[in-house]
Structure formats: C-alpha cells, structure tokens
Amino acid sequence: MKQVYIFLFVSMFSLYAWSVNLPNPVVDAIYSDQFKTVQFHPVGKSLEPPVVFFNNMQQLCLSFDDLSNEVQNLYYTVFHCDRNWKISAIPQEEYLLNFTDFVLDDYAFSKNTLVKYVNYQLLLPNDDVDIKYSGNWAVVVFNKDHPDEPLIVKRFFVVEPVVGLDARIRDNRFDVSGGAKQEIDFVLSKNGFQVRNPRTDLKVVVSQNFRFDNAVSNLNPLFDDEKKLEYGLNSEINFTGDNEYRSFEFREIEFPGRGVESIKLHRPLYHITLKPDKIRRGERYSSDREINGLYRVEMYRSDYPEVEADYMMVHFTLKMEQVLAGGGVYVFGALTNRECSKQNEMKWNPEENQYELSLLLKQGYYNYCYAWKDQLSNKIQIGALEGSHTETENEYRVYVYYGRNTDRYDRLIGYGVFNSLTNRSYQNR
Incomplete structure (x- = not known):
C-alpha cells in the first residue's frame, strides 16, 4: 500500500x-x-x-x-x-x-x-x-x-444537505450473467444550487451495504437541466445482488444461539463452534431478515454489554468438495472490517474437506458471509460462493461531493439511503 x-x-x-x-x-x-x-x-x-x-x-x-x-x-x-x-x-x-x-x-x-x-x-x-x-x-x-x-x-x-436525491432500484436486464445484478438510477434535485460543470465540479459515489471496495464513482449525468441531474439510466450503476447474509448469535453461554452447534469451555476462554456451512451458489433465493453484514454487541441479562460481554473463540467451517485454486476464501463482513486479509482468510483442511477459520469475537449477534478474493484481479466476490440474486435486500448510499478548482475543500452536499426492496422499481424499460 x-x-x-x-x-x-x-x-x-x-x-x-x-x-x-x-x-x-x-x-x-x-x-x-x-x-x-x-x-x-x-x-x-x-x-x-x-x-x-x-x-x-x-x-x-x-x-x-x-x-x-x-x-x-x-x-x-x-x-x-x-x-x-x-x-x-x-x-x-x-x-x-x-x-x-x-x-x-x-x-x-x-x-x-x-x-x-x-x-x-x-x-x-x-x-x-x-x-x-x-x-x-x-x-x-x-x-x-x-x-x-x-x-x-x-x-x-x-x-451539508443542499441537493435532494431520489432513487429507484431495478433488475439489470442488460446483465449477461442472467439477471443477478441490481441497477440503481437516481435523480439529483438542485434545489436552486448552481452547478456550472457537473462533470468536474461534482463527484458522485454509490456504495452497497457500506462497502467501498466495490463502490461506483466517476459518474456523469445523462440528463442535465436547471432543476435536476439524472444518473444511471444507461445501466452504468449496477452491483451484484449477492445473497442475504448468514447470521449467528452467542448472547449467553448456557444455551446455543442461532447458528451455534456447541459452546465449550477450554480455558482460558470459551469456544463457539458454528454449524457447518456449505456454498449457496446455484441454490434458489431464500428470504432471511438480517442486518446487511453488521453486528451488535449483546449479552442477555446485562445493561452494560460493552464491559460485561466476554470474548470467545468462534470456529467457522465451510464444506467443500475440493480446495479452490486461483484465490482465497474469507469470512467477510463488519466483523472482519469488510476486508480480506490474512487474519480472516480460511485454511483448507484436506482431511475434513472444508475451509476453517477461528476468530476471537465479543458476545452478540453477527452477520457474515463467505467471500472469494481472486488472485489476479484482487477483487472481492461474494456471489462466487454465496450466489447472487436480484431479490436480495441491499442498502445503497449515494454521496454527492462538490468542489471547484478554486475552492479550499470539497463539500458533501448530498446524501441518500435507498433500499432494494422499499425503493424498488418494477417498470420495464
């Protein structure tokens, strides 16, 4: 770096x-x-x-x-x-x-x-x-x-909320991968704010589930008049829909929570073994309520989990017929800082035919998924292991920056949050 x-x-x-x-x-x-x-x-x-x-x-x-x-x-x-x-x-x-x-x-x-x-x-x-x-x-x-x-x-x-944003999310029917992507189109309302040259004075960034490794930027408006700018109508702002995040919880040690197979004390700490996972690519979409890759520190019968929740070693396993070549398999989400690093790269166990990883985590409720990082492109791909669906619930954020060459700094004049379910457009174009 x-x-x-x-x-x-x-x-x-x-x-x-x-x-x-x-x-x-x-x-x-x-x-x-x-x-x-x-x-x-x-x-x-x-x-x-x-x-x-x-x-x-x-x-x-x-x-x-x-x-x-x-x-x-x-x-x-x-x-x-x-x-x-x-x-x-x-x-x-x-x-x-x-x-x-x-x-x-x-x-x-x-x-x-x-x-x-x-x-x-x-x-x-x-x-x-x-x-x-x-x-x-x-x-x-x-x-x-x-x-x-x-x-x-x-x-x-x-x-600094100066401009307004309104967005619609639709299936990307131009995608050659079979419709596994979501497209976001949005309108920027100027609200009387003068933008003389949007191609140079504005920078618009679109992120998915607060990830920035796959954010879309350097966008130019397709339509510009004195009241608004329109973006994305030519299918340039699209993301793989991926899948709903997996989840587990270990809010207490007496009973295994969601996704937990066993809780055992091997001093000096507790060990949480999660139920074995398998890849979901190729499976039909299944709806599941989750929190888009985030986690909450929680502990039953505690008003102060920030200092009363314990750390436990959590063991992940991903069943696989054979080791994958050309990249690495990672546990991914906010629990791993949305990174693919040595700390969260899974190791192949040839005797059990599975990838394995252990992470020291604080008690709570966690979302996670399995990501593939391609060795050549260095890109993080969730759909490669989890599957990708247009129905997946995703949260998109649009950031609008404004700054001319003569300005001291870049202002953040617009920000909008849009959901692939509540801001859905089913119109065909």
Whole structure:
C-alpha cells in the first residue's frame, strides 16, 4: 500500500511537532490485533454508519476494546479529507482547538470476563474538535509513545444537505450473467444550487451495504437541466445482488444461539463452534431478515454489554468438495472490517474437506458471509460462493461531493439511503 507522510505542525499551544504515517488515500484500518470490536456510529444507533448532518449535528461514538488489559497512552487526532480521501488543505488548527491531538481518557475495565480488556469510547464532535466543514473526515488513534504509527483509522462523513436525491432500484436486464445484478438510477434535485460543470465540479459515489471496495464513482449525468441531474439510466450503476447474509448469535453461554452447534469451555476462554456451512451458489433465493453484514454487541441479562460481554473463540467451517485454486476464501463482513486479509482468510483442511477459520469475537449477534478474493484481479466476490440474486435486500448510499478548482475543500452536499426492496422499481424499460 502506498504511504504518505503528513507532517503536522502543531499550534502555538503545543510543544512539539510530529508525523503520522497514513495510507493514501485514507482507508478504515486496524493496525494491531490487540484492538477488537472497533465500532463507529451515531450515538445510540449501532447499526447506522458514521454520517452526521450540519442541520442536525449528532455526536458519533467510536468504541473499541484493548485486549492488553492495560491503560495505554492513547491519543487521537482528526483530519479533514478531500473527495478522494486525501488529507485536505485545511489546516488542523481551523477545526482542532488548542492542540492537534488529544488524550483518550474515557475508558472502563471489563467486569467478570474470562478475557480481560479495556473498553474505550470517544464522542465526536466535542469540546476539542469543531466540525465546521462538510465532507470526508478521519479519526486516527495512536500511542503517544509511537506517534508515527496509527493503531486505528476510521472514516466519517459530514453532510451539508443542499441537493435532494431520489432513487429507484431495478433488475439489470442488460446483465449477461442472467439477471443477478441490481441497477440503481437516481435523480439529483438542485434545489436552486448552481452547478456550472457537473462533470468536474461534482463527484458522485454509490456504495452497497457500506462497502467501498466495490463502490461506483466517476459518474456523469445523462440528463442535465436547471432543476435536476439524472444518473444511471444507461445501466452504468449496477452491483451484484449477492445473497442475504448468514447470521449467528452467542448472547449467553448456557444455551446455543442461532447458528451455534456447541459452546465449550477450554480455558482460558470459551469456544463457539458454528454449524457447518456449505456454498449457496446455484441454490434458489431464500428470504432471511438480517442486518446487511453488521453486528451488535449483546449479552442477555446485562445493561452494560460493552464491559460485561466476554470474548470467545468462534470456529467457522465451510464444506467443500475440493480446495479452490486461483484465490482465497474469507469470512467477510463488519466483523472482519469488510476486508480480506490474512487474519480472516480460511485454511483448507484436506482431511475434513472444508475451509476453517477461528476468530476471537465479543458476545452478540453477527452477520457474515463467505467471500472469494481472486488472485489476479484482487477483487472481492461474494456471489462466487454465496450466489447472487436480484431479490436480495441491499442498502445503497449515494454521496454527492462538490468542489471547484478554486475552492479550499470539497463539500458533501448530498446524501441518500435507498433500499432494494422499499425503493424498488418494477417498470420495464
């Protein structure tokens, strides 16, 4: 991954200068295995993405567990980014008050758990961080003793709602794969906002289930008048429908929950063996209520699962007739940071004819799926193992950025959330 060094000269209130080594462009990342259950969402809405609006600035909550069970010298800083997730030209002194980094001092130790940890929480914005610009943002957690090494990077969005969005989702009848894709068409209402050159001044991004590895961008309008812009009518915005996510739960240890075959204590921790899975490609579509790849930390009979829920080793198995060549098989979803890395790559067991993986997870309810990462294209494909259907319930988000060459930064002037079921269009074209 290409790296860029960003030298931050702190304000007159600080006593030193430091540099932080960040990916370019900035991406969500967890750089240490000692940090688990990293979540970032609006306060009280654990299943919502980190998006806030200028006209209703709600706080975001970043939470995570440190399994070292020691209070580290953790600090955080915040960056404003451009439309391409590169650090913007706006100095940090314009939105960070007094200093450019701040101590993470809201923490609590786990209670009555076999696996000990420290739970950290951070609310943004706060008295030190003034979110005064719309656009893309990133929060970085690091150890003050090693300020050039980020530990956690999480992106978030601040929307300045200027334009309106209305979308319809339909089967992509032009798809040669047999109709396994969904197409999104949408109209951008200008609401009196002047866009002189939408091809250069606007950047529109469409994501599926808050994944950005397969996001569609660099879109140009097919129709433009003084009131609206129309996108996607030539089938350029399409996604594989994939399948509903699988799920399991282990909210308590007395009884196996959904998808769990057994719960056993092998000290120093509990082991959760999930029911064996098989590939679903080629099977008929089956509806199932799920949460689009997310998870919730939950524990029965607990008002404070953030510090009372335990960590357990969860064992996944995917039955297969033979090992697959040309790529890797991964457990995929928010539980693995929507990545395909060594940490969540499954290993082939030739004696049992199955792929296997064990993950240390916190008690709760989880969605997951199996993904294939092609060795040549490096693309993540869910449908290759799970099957792909036009009927699958998916959530799409549209982001509209605005910025001219003479502007200081890129504004996020439009944001819309659309569901493949509730925003469905059945009209034939």
